[in-house]
Amino acid sequence: MEFHLSFSTIVATSFSVIVVLFLLHNLNRKKANTRKNQKPPQAQGAWPIIGHLHLLGGSQLPHYVLGDMADRYGPIFTIKLWCFATYGDYWRQARKMITLEVLSQRRVETFAHIRASEVRVSIKDIYDRWVLNKMSENSEMMKIEMSQWFGNLVVNIIVRIIRGKKFSPHDEERVRFQTVVKKFIELMGAFVVSDFIPYLKCFDMGGYIKEMKKMAIDLDNIFGGWLKEHKTVKSFTKEHESDHGFIDVLISILQGASKEEFRDFDDDTIIKSACQQLLIAGLDTTSGTLTWALSLLLNHPKTLEIAQDEIDEHVGRDRLVEESDLKNLTYLDAIIKETLRLYPAAPLSIPHESIEDCIVGGYNIPKGTRLVVNVYKMHRDPNIWSDPLEFRPERFLTSHKDIDFRGKHYELLPFGSGRRMCPGIPFALQAVGLTLASFIQQFVLKNPSNEPIDMSETSGLTISKSTPLEVLLAPRLASNMY
Template identity: 30%
Template sequence: MIIFFLSLMPIYYLFYFLLNKVLSSKLQPPLPPGPTPLPYIGSLISMLRNKPTFRWIHRMMDEMNTKILCIRIGNNHVIAVSDPKIALEFLKDDDGIFSSRPVSMSTCLTSAGYLGTVLTPMGDHWKKMRKIVSKEILSRARHEWLHKKRNEEDENILRYIYNLCKTDLGATRGLVNVRIIGQQYTNNMIRKLVFGNRYFGKGSEDGGPGEEEIEHADSLWTILVYLNAFCVTDYFPWLRWVTDFDGHEKKIRNAILMTRRYQDPLIDKRIQQWNDGVRTQQEDLLDIFINLGNPQLTIDEIKAQILDMNLAGFDNVFNNIEWVMAEMINQPRIFEKAVHELDLMVGKDRLVQESDLPSLNYIKSCVKEALRLHPVTPFNVPHLTTASSIVGGYFIPKGSHVIVSRLGLGRNPEAWDDPLTFNPDRHMNGNKYVVLTDHNLHTFSFSTGRRGCPGVLMGSTMTIMLLARLVQGFTWELPPNELYVDLKENLNDLTMAKPLLAVAKPRLPHYMYPTC
């Protein structure tokens, strides 16, 4: 009898297991729709055959007529979302279980082993760094403390463009590469706020970047290109021991090495100055990081956080400014309206200042419209699901990577009339005070929830101020023989396919332009 019962036990457990699986499959909601995965590798082959991956994902969402898509790659479920209501469930309503970050090759290398804030998974270290950044670095009080330094960079970019207006570039005087202007302004600003200096080297006499600054900017852009770039070895980590399958690792390592070659020696030197008593007063953000008392940061944490800040601030401003200027040049009515607002609220006898920004609703609407229609990246930084959940009526397994489509939210026909048309007036209706944030996620500007960007004030101020100075200080025309700006997107990212070139001409009295 004992032998008989023992022989029945495996059959009983097998039957119990299969019954539970059948019952749970009936009770459990389905996964979001998506391509049928192959055993073990999932949709890897389709992903590799359809580069760039973000366009393949959006194409599948359109073909399957769904606002939430599930793609399995290896053992990972990638959940893509383009609906504001569903996105709010992930990023705000239930963000307690959706606020962590996936571990990947690119994020680990970039954050020096997750020592920064943006890319770091949830935990005590993230809480410590987030608190420091929010209260000590990006607070309103610190923003006011840094006002003079920001003003110096606002004036320098004006000086640089004014100098270009006096210079013949090829056959055209005043020909300006707007993308370079945006990159230079952002990089100079971050360097001034963090290190107290505009340049790593000597820069150029006309106020433009030098070789060091150009190389540093190129390295930052390379890091951003390969950060969270659907790398095969992120889904099959064992491949890293065999080969750099996509070639991503070598490129991002070299870019990080180049970027930190410029930044880290300045940090080491400053720490030594404080240790030797040579420096005694706090003058910039690096001084603040070094002198934090409780908790005190290690040298490696300071270096990782400063790279974090450079990456977070680099691409948003230049991408937004290039697109908004291109759209405004193509639609002179919009440009004239922005000029009129500046002339009315500020005048032509003084330069626009940060104190004027609250009253410049149309300028802010132009910036917000570019954020909506032309986001800097197709998706947000991925979120990691720390527990299985049900969102939008679908089952979301623990360990899923959740990516919210900035394109899908901003170009959603259910949220926006005529969504593919650049129309700043849509943000003016009934709004006495236009802001760039959108906690309803109809526009993905600074996100929301626990992982919402703490740099809203800094990022908004820099972007709005740069556009206001460009519009107030100059008229902008297309180069000779060009009738309109080609608004085509780059295939592999969301920048303009061709950098915006425009001819700038001063529109204010010459004495108002900074000369040094």
């Protein structure tokens, strides 16, 4: 059967189709424009003047509060608070110097002997204590608190890198330094209202500002003493001949820099500030990651066994693991990635500011808006990660094997991304990798309790374990290896 359409029918049909397509196009464009001009939803509960500040100062940790808000309002929403400085010329020049000259992969590798030496000395100290404990208690296993041990080890590494030498065993400055640093970091992580509402600074509620100034002066005096010592040594040596530490490197760099690059600050201030940044950024993040990693391994003994078997296969038991071995320890690398996924050192990213109007996720973000990423929430998003609350390092050997944490894969951002990304990634990864590999290679490790290790968190500058980490251990290698 044949159908014959008249010319008028064809024209009418074509016109109808065109009208329908035109209406659909306008409807879609209207929806797009509506979304484009739409601002992100604002969380409820804001108070006059202080905004949502009261919601973040309670007993619940801020990244949990903001995570609950995301469940309610969506992945992008606004809150009212925050006072934060944008980056200027000094910030750009200082970051360039730190990233390219001081904490570059090449420079970090030159400090490999310091990391290896400090790890070996610290582990030897544990072994010696185990020998004494066995003699006195007649026990094969010794209990030790690991959070403090990791912290002391990282301090020793950082001090040697900064200063070029370690504290002497009975140096009073060691105790003074550790006391000041501990208090300074506690104050850095404290919830201070005037950080968000600057005009309340004059009241100094809680006395935080007064105490912070005191600790800052103490820390400045310590770094100033080290700097004076290095300048004296360099005055009697040839250029670069005495570059044995972070301070020496900075002195040499600034001697060759033009005055226009850092015209707002003198060289001494820049050097002391850089030393402080390295210390504050590297101490809690590195020791905290090690504490979380070991806690997870003690709660998952099968995973610990697999990691130890991998080291035995690639390194053996007749020599100690070295940094050059880390590239072959893929399962250990997966453990570190999974630890940083579950417990990123900074659960909330460093605030950024939009320097121009932009569109994020379909929402209009005005110039001057502070942008904060809830890294903790994103790392546990079931839309990205299967079984997001489970500790499964294997995911980084299978489904997520190509994901790295250097800022290019937004599913995993423990160190941030972009220009404000942590410049100390090479240092952190090498220190964590070598310490964890060395420790699990050289000791049999057990949970001293029948209960799982407590994984509760506490607030502060970084995400820290709220309770001490105790472990039972015994040597795993021959005595001549220690």
